[in-house]
Amino acid sequence: MTAATSGPRLRDVNRVAVLALIGRHGPISRADIARRLGLSPATVTAVTRSLIEAGVIRKVDDGIPQGGRPAELLAVVGRAAHAIGVKVAAGRLTGVRADLDGTLLHTFSAPFDETAVNPFGALSELLAPHVAAVDDAPLLGIGLGVPGFVDSRTGLVEAPLLGWRHMPLRDYLSQLLDVPVLVDNDVNTLAAYEHLYGLGRPYEDFLTITLGQGIGAAVVSGGDLRRGGHGAAGELGHLPIDPAGPPCHCGRRGCLETYVSDGALVQQAREVGAVGPDAGPADLRAAADSGHPGAQEVYRAAGARVGTVAAGLVTVLDPQAVLVSGEGTLAWTHLADGFVTALRAGMFLPLVDAVNVHVDPWDDTKWALGAAALVLRAPFTMNAEPHTDAIRARLAAFPGAEVTQ
Amino acid sequence: MTAATSGPRLRDVNRVAVLALIGRHGPISRADIARRLGLSPATVTAVTRSLIEAGVIRKVDDGIPQGGRPAELLAVVGRAAHAIGVKVAAGRLTGVRADLDGTLLHTFSAPFDETAVNPFGALSELLAPHVAAVDDAPLLGIGLGVPGFVDSRTGLVEAPLLGWRHMPLRDYLSQLLDVPVLVDNDVNTLAAYEHLYGLGRPYEDFLTITLGQGIGAAVVSGGDLRRGGHGAAGELGHLPIDPAGPPCHCGRRGCLETYVSDGALVQQAREVGAVGPDAGPADLRAAADSGHPGAQEVYRAAGARVGTVAAGLVTVLDPQAVLVSGEGTLAWTHLADGFVTALRAGMFLPLVDAVNVHVDPWDDTKWALGAAALVLRAPFTMNAEPHTDAIRARLAAFPGAEVTQ
DNA sequence: CCGCTAAATTCGGCGAGTGAATGAAGGGTC
DNA sequence: GACCCTTCATTCACTCGCCGAATTTAGCGG
Numbered sequence: 023m024t025a026a027t028s029g030p031r032l033r034d035v036n037r038v039a040v041l042a043l044i045g046r047h048g049p050i051s052r053a054d055i056a057r058r059l060g061l062s063p064a065t066v067t068a069v070t071r072s073l074i075e076a077g078v079i080r081k082v083d084d085g086i087p088q089g090g091r092p093a094e095l096l097a098v099v100g101r102a103a104h105a106i107g108v109k110v111a112a113g114r115l116t117g118v119r120a121d122l123d124g125t126l127l128h129t130f131s132a133p134f135d136e137t138a139v140n141p142f143g144a145l146s147e148l149l150a151p152h153v154a155a156v157d158d159a160p161l162l163g164i165g166l167g168v169p170g171f172v173d174s175r176t177g178l179v180e181a182p183l184l185g186w187r188h189m190p191l192r193d194y195l196s197q198l199l200d201v202p203v204l205v206d207n208d209v210n211t212l213a214a215y216e217h218l219y220g221l222g223r224p225y226e227d228f229l230t231i232t233l234g235q236g237i238g239a240a241v242v243s244g245g246d247l248r249r250g251g252h253g254a255a256g257e258l259g260h261l262p263i264d265p266a267g268p269p270c271h272c273g274r275r276g277c278l279e280t281y282v283s284d285g286a287l288v289q290q291a292r293e294v295g296a297v298g299p300d301a302g303p304a305d306l307r308a309a310a311d312s313g314h315p316g317a318q319e320v321y322r323a324a325g326a327r328v329g330t331v332a333a334g335l336v337t338v339l340d341p342q343a344v345l346v347s348g349e350g351t352l353a354w355t356h357l358a359d360g361f362v363t364a365l366r367a368g369m370f371l372p373l374v375d376a377v378n379v380h381v382d383p384w385d386d387t388k389w390a391l392g393a394a395a396l397v398l399r400a401p402f403t404m405n406a407e408p409h410t411d412a413i414r415a416r417l418a419a420f421p422g423a424e425v426t427q
Numbered sequence: 428m429t430a431a432t433s434g435p436r437l438r439d440v441n442r443v444a445v446l447a448l449i450g451r452h453g454p455i456s457r458a459d460i461a462r463r464l465g466l467s468p469a470t471v472t473a474v475t476r477s478l479i480e481a482g483v484i485r486k487v488d489d490g491i492p493q494g495g496r497p498a499e500l501l502a503v504v505g506r507a508a509h510a511i512g513v514k515v516a517a518g519r520l521t522g523v524r525a526d527l528d529g530t531l532l533h534t535f536s537a538p539f540d541e542t543a544v545n546p547f548g549a550l551s552e553l554l555a556p557h558v559a560a561v562d563d564a565p566l567l568g569i570g571l572g573v574p575g576f577v578d579s580r581t582g583l584v585e586a587p588l589l590g591w592r593h594m595p596l597r598d599y600l601s602q603l604l605d606v607p608v609l610v611d612n613d614v615n616t617l618a619a620y621e622h623l624y625g626l627g628r629p630y631e632d633f634l635t636i637t638l639g640q641g642i643g644a645a646v647v648s649g650g651d652l653r654r655g656g657h658g659a660a661g662e663l664g665h666l667p668i669d670p671a672g673p674p675c676h677c678g679r680r681g682c683l684e685t686y687v688s689d690g691a692l693v694q695q696a697r698e699v700g701a702v703g704p705d706a707g708p709a710d711l712r713a714a715a716d717s718g719h720p721g722a723q724e725v726y727r728a729a730g731a732r733v734g735t736v737a738a739g740l741v742t743v744l745d746p747q748a749v750l751v752s753g754e755g756t757l758a759w760t761h762l763a764d765g766f767v768t769a770l771r772a773g774m775f776l777p778l779v780d781a782v783n784v785h786v787d788p789w790d791d792t793k794w795a796l797g798a799a800a801l802v803l804r805a806p807f808t809m810n811a812e813p814h815t816d817a818i819r820a821r822l823a824a825f826p827g828a829e830v831t832q
Numbered sequence: 833c834c835g836c837t838a839a840a841t842t843c844g845g846c847g848a849g850t851g852a853a854t855g856a857a858g859g860g861t862c
Numbered sequence: 863g864a865c866c867c868t869t870c871a872t873t874c875a876c877t878c879g880c881c882g883a884a885t886t887t888a889g890c891g892g
Contacts, residue, residue, distance in 0.1 A: 035440075036848080053870050062850050067872055069848095090869020091857040171777075180777060227656035239743060243653050250648075250745025251632035252781050261739045262773030273776045331739075334666045338644060338740060340655025368667030371678045372576075372585060376657050441879080458839055467881050472841055474879095495838020496888040834892090841886070848879085855872070861865085 035404060036061060040069045041078065042402035044096050045123075046223060049082050051093030070096060078102045078122075078401075078417065100125050103401075103417050106152055106164045107394025109208055112136055112184055115148065118387050120394040121159070122401075122417075124219035129387050136184040142191060146198045153199050162413045163202030165396035166191065167211035167389055169236065171254040174407060179205060180254075182272065183236070192409070202409040202416070204396045208389055209256055210247055212347060213240035215392035217247075218399045221345050221380045228343040229335060231258065233328065233350025233357070237279050241339065246403075259283070261331055278331060282324040284350060291320045303349075310356045318356055325360025332361070333368025336377055340370075343378040351384045440809060441466060445474045446483065447807035449501055450528075451628060454487050456498030475501060483507045483527075483806075483822065505530050508806075508822050511557055511569045512799025514613055517541055517589055520553065523792050525799040526564070527806075527822075529624035534792050541589040547596060551603045558604050567818045568607030570801035571596065572616035572794055574641065576659040579812060584610060585659075587677065588641070597814070607814040607821070609801045613794055614661055615652055617752060618645035620797035622652075623804050626750050626785045633748040634740060636663065638733065638755025638762070642684050646744065651808075664688070666736055683736060687729040689755060696725045708754075715761045723761055730765025737766070738773025741782055745775075752787040759786050 039059055044050055056066045073079045077099055085093035100123035108117040113136070119128040132148055135141065149164060168191070170181025177192030196203040206214075213230040216222035222230070226245040232238040237259035241248040249255050259279035260272050267276020268286075280286055284303045291297045291306045296316035298305070309317035332344055344365070350357070358381070366374055382388070400413040444464055449455055452463075461471045478484045482504055490498035505528035513522040518541070524533040537553055540546065558566065573596070575586025582597030601608040611619075618635040621627035627635070631650040637643040642664035646653040654660050664684035665677050672681020673691075685691055689708045696702045696711045701721035703710070714722035737749055749770070755762070763786070771779055787793070805818040 034848085051870075063871065064851080064873080065849050071872095085870090087858050088869060089859065089867080091871075093870060225656070241744070243648060243655075244651065246649065248648050248653075248744070251630070251747035252745055252778065254775065254778055255743065255745040257742050257745075257775045260742050260775045262735055262742070265772055274773075330667055334736075334739070335743060337662050337665050337667075338660065339646070339653070340657055340660040340662075342656035367670055368679075370659065370662045370665045373657065373659055439879090456839075468840065469842080469882080470880050476841095490839090492889050493838060494836080494890070496840070496886095498839060836890080836892105838889090839887080842884085844881105844883095846879105846881080848877105850875105850877080852875100853873085856870080858867105858869085860867080862863105 036065065037069050037072070038402065038404055040066065041073060041098070044073075044079055045098050045402050046218065049095035049097040051085050051095055053093055055096075076102075076417075098123050101159050103162045103398075104157060104159050105162045105394045105397035106149065107211070107390045107392065107396070108149070108164065108166050109211075109389040109393055110134070110136070110145075110166055110168045110184070112169075115145070116386060116390045117149070117152065118390040118394055119152065120391055120398065122162075122398055124215070124391065124395065124398065126387060126391060129390070136186070141184075141186075142189075142194045142198075146195055149195070149199060153201055160416050161201060162400070162416050163204060163397040163409065164195065164199070165211060165393035165398075166195075166203065166205045167208035167393040167396070168205060169208050171207050171252070171257070172205050172249075173253045174206070174249055177205060177408070196409065202397070202412040204400070204409055204413075206247075206249075206393075206396055207238075207240070207253070207256060208392070209238035209240045210249065211392035211396050212389055213242055213247060213345075213392070214399055215388065215395040216345055216347075216382065217242050217245075218395050218402070219391075220388075221382055222343070225342045227339075227341045228345060229332070229339065229341045230345045230347060231328065231332060232348030233282070233346065234348040235284050237282060237328070238348070239335070241341075243339070243341075258331065258335075263327070278327070282327050287320055287324055290323075291317055294320070296320060303353075307353045307356075310353065321353055321356035322360035325357035325362075326364040327360075328357075329361040329364025330368045333365045336365070336373060337368070337370040340373060341377060343380060345380050345382055347382040347384060347388070349384050351381055354381050441470065442474050442477070443807065443809055445471065446478060446503070449478075449484055450503050450807050451623065454500035454502040456490050456500055458498055460501075481507075481822075503528050506564050508567045508803075509562060509564050510567045510799045510802035511554065512616070512795045512797065512801070513554070513569065513571050514616075514794040514798055515539070515541070515550075515571055515573045515589070517574075520550070521791060521795045522554070522557065523795040523799055524557065525796055525803065527567075527803055529620070529796065529800065529803065531792065531796060534795070541591070546589075546591075547594070547599045547603075551600055554600070554604060558606055565821050566606060567805070567821050568609060568802040568814065569600065569604070570616060570798035570803075571600075571608065571610045572613035572798040572801070573610060574613050576612050576657070576662070577610050577654075578658045579611070579654055582610060582813070601814065607802070607817040609805070609814055609818075611654075611798075611801055612643075612645070612658070612661060613797070614643035614645045615654065616797035616801050617794055618647055618652060618750075618797070619804055620793065620800040621750055621752075621787065622647055622650075623800050623807070624796075625793075626787055627748070630747040632744075632746045633750060634737070634744065634746045635750045635752060636733065636737060637753030638687070638751065639753040640689050642687060642733070643753070644740070646746075648744070648746075663736065663740075668732070683732070687732050692725055692729055695728075696722055699725070701725060708758075712758045712761075715758065726758055726761035727765035730762035730767075731769040732765075733762075734766040734769030735773045738770050741770070741778060742773070742775040745778060746782060748783040748785060750785050750787055752789060752793070754789050756786055756789045 052066045056063045081094045082097045083095040100121035103122045115134045117130045169183045179189040179191045192205045230240040239256040239258035261278040264276035268280040270277040270280045294316040400410040457471045461468045486499045487502045488500040505526035508527045520539045522535045574588045584594040584596045597608050597610045635645040644661040644663035666683040669681035673685040675682040675685045699721040805815040
């Protein structure tokens with residue numbers, strides 16, 4: 023199916039497919055591209071020539087000869103374009119500038135009052151200098167990751183944690199800064215990063231689970247991010263655990279987050295006397311690091327809880343891998359045992375050895391890089407969403423593209 | 428992405444898209460097709476003409492004039508092709524023959540010994556006469572739904588319930604009967620039916636949950652069936668509920684199935700004295716129908732358990748709808764309250780009013796129809812899996828197609 | 833009868849993709 | 863070093879899908 027919303031851009035479907043293959047599967051020869059995509063060598067030559075002339079890809083190396091003429095390995099030119107990625111959190115923005123190949127160029131951070139009368143105006147002013155900064159490579163656009171959900175059709179943001187309802191963040195910023203803007207759930211942006219540049223590169227079906235202040239998930243299936251019917255997929259933190267459990271900010275009781283969010287863990291540690299009344303997540307980690315059994319047990323139990331939930335997801339979704347990320351992985355040494363044990367114990371048995379688990383060491387800028395990846399992956403996908411076309415057009419406008427005219 | 432395995436058949440991507448649109452969204456005008464797919468009217472005229480000449484679609488009606496020339500509504504010709512669908516269960520086969528538009532032509536059923544030395548030989552002999560039966564429309568192929576999981580690449584079947592491991596059912600049958608054969612998990616086949624002909628027609632993102640001897644699920648996301656990385660997606664029955672729970676035939680303890688399968692419900696009813704020691708599912712239903720509070724409570728609790736699990740899935744996957752089906756829905760009047768209450772109570776709050784719940788009244792032949800739908804949907808999808816190309820080729824060979832040559 | 837509107841068709845042209853032949857660049861063999 | 867073999871890459875003539883613009887068809891209302 024997939025047909026319904028497919029845009030008019032069916033012409034260069036192969037151009038995108040070739041670029042995606044080069045982008046995701048590293049340096050690769052034309053012959054290999056032709057084989058993998060089922061295209062004729064002639065077509066691959068034509069497509070790659072146009073991409074080379076546009077400066078988007080280049081020959082990086084000679085392959086080792088396989089008994090004949092050695093292959094020329096092609097890879098994307100990171101400097102062909104760049105994007106800005108921003109993670110929006112309550113009180114603070116974290117931003118990056120990244121190359122087309124995901125290379126981190128520059129990071130920035132600033133306080134942000136999401137409760138202001140016009141938070142978008144402040145956001146726009148904050149980003150404007152970065153947009154205006156000269157660079158020899160074109161700015162493809164700005165990606166934003168927000169802790170909430172986004173209707174990718176309308177671009178409206180629902181972010182209870184920020185107090186935002188029906189906020190037209192995408193279109194507003196795009197108009198003000200005159201740059202393509204993409205907005206998505208922050209965990210989805212992270213998954214976009216993992217898929218394109220990170221641990222998810224080898225997979226077409228994987229799960230990303232994030233631990234921290236909240237608990238999140240993103241589903242990549244069939245090589246595409248699954249946002250669900252209303253853009254609200256992945257709300258793992260609000261999985262019902264116990265209808266009589268602690269109240270959750272979402273309005274329910276006993277959501278997973280009320281048991282394993284950073285705040286919940288600290289609370290549990292306080293109750294067993296593992297940390298003092300004013301302790302924070304770092305104190306809890308320190309307690310566990312120094313061998314406090316109560317603190318360690320809090321982590322183990324939390325890991326087990328998430329592991330069990332993950333096992334359920336794996337059983338239903340059958341991914342090739344589960345990636346764990348987020349600030350919470352700072353305490354991974356304490357969480358790992360509970361998580362892995364519960365995951366393996368709860369997975370549908372035949373899958374136990376078939377699903378890989380990777381932990382992505384947490385990094386402040388990775389979420390923002392993910393937001394940038396949201397933009398940087400646009401040239402590599404066939405989506406015909408509003409701003410992705412504009413992004414592709416900006417890449418095509420790279421010097422060299424018009425020279426061919 | 429999606430690129431990697433995309434076959435060489437990119438030429439007629441629009442032909443497939445048009446056919447899919449006509450097939451799934453009922454009688455529709457050319458102008459409407461052009462608008463929805465973003466194609467030019469000229470292209471739609473050309474594509475539909477070729478489909479009409481091939482006998483696959485036809486004009487069925489005039490639309491009501493919108494102020495101009497009235498539209499011609501196009502629909503698929505059911506008699507253009509047919510397929511055989513078979514549900515394979517322990518001890519029994521249920522089969523159907525169905526038209527391209529999902530019309531049920533004929534049903535058959537036969538005992539089947541899946542533990543025989545060569546069960547495929549027996550299966551082949553059973554199906555041979557139905558394959559040989561003359562029909563003016565071409566037989567596109569045979570679809571089989573099996574209670575287990577299937578690697579769609581290799582076609583190997585893992586079906587613990589049947590005692591099958593690494594069984595090359597697809598290729599074996601295909602070779603013996605000289606007909607394209609598709610094999611999939613039985614719940615997936617049901618979802619294929621729902622998506623193409625049933626309650627799932629309006630949706631591109633929905634969940635199918637089946638209740639009965641086992642508990643199953645199928646995920647349709649982005650308009651495609653999601654089979655997971657190893658073809659094992661949807662094993663809802665083996666969701667871990669309680670690691671200390673009753674033993675499950677899968678080798679774990681406390682899987683969902685051990686609480687809410689038909690057998691488990693009867694067992695629970697026996698324990699509370701709601702039914703006698705030799706009672707079966709029908710007796711339990713009868714007890715509940717006649718108002719026995721113990722029996723009703725067994726159903727309510729089971730419904731609630733499944734509802735909670737469904738709520739979790741909805742929270743993570745955000746479908747547009749949840750379809751409930753399977754033999755277990757015979758007792759839906761007793762299950763409904765527990766299920767719906769728990770589902771609504773456990774769903775991520777903003778989704779509560781956005782997700783529709785439909786119950787598909789259980790019907791012996793529906794699963795088999797689903798298996799047929801697996802074949803019948805092949806012309807409507809872009810998958811380049813082994814046998815789907817052969818199926819499309821058979822449809823194209825319909826009288827009229829070669830006349831145009 | 834004449835405009836108005838929307839659906840459908842025709843037609844010339846463009847451009848992506850292909851197959852087949854050709855050229856390029858290594859390794860191996862004697 | 864001449865020769866063959868293999869694999870990668872390119873060129874070229876050709877096909878075919880798709881498009882834009884113009885045209886025809888078919889109902890409605892005044």
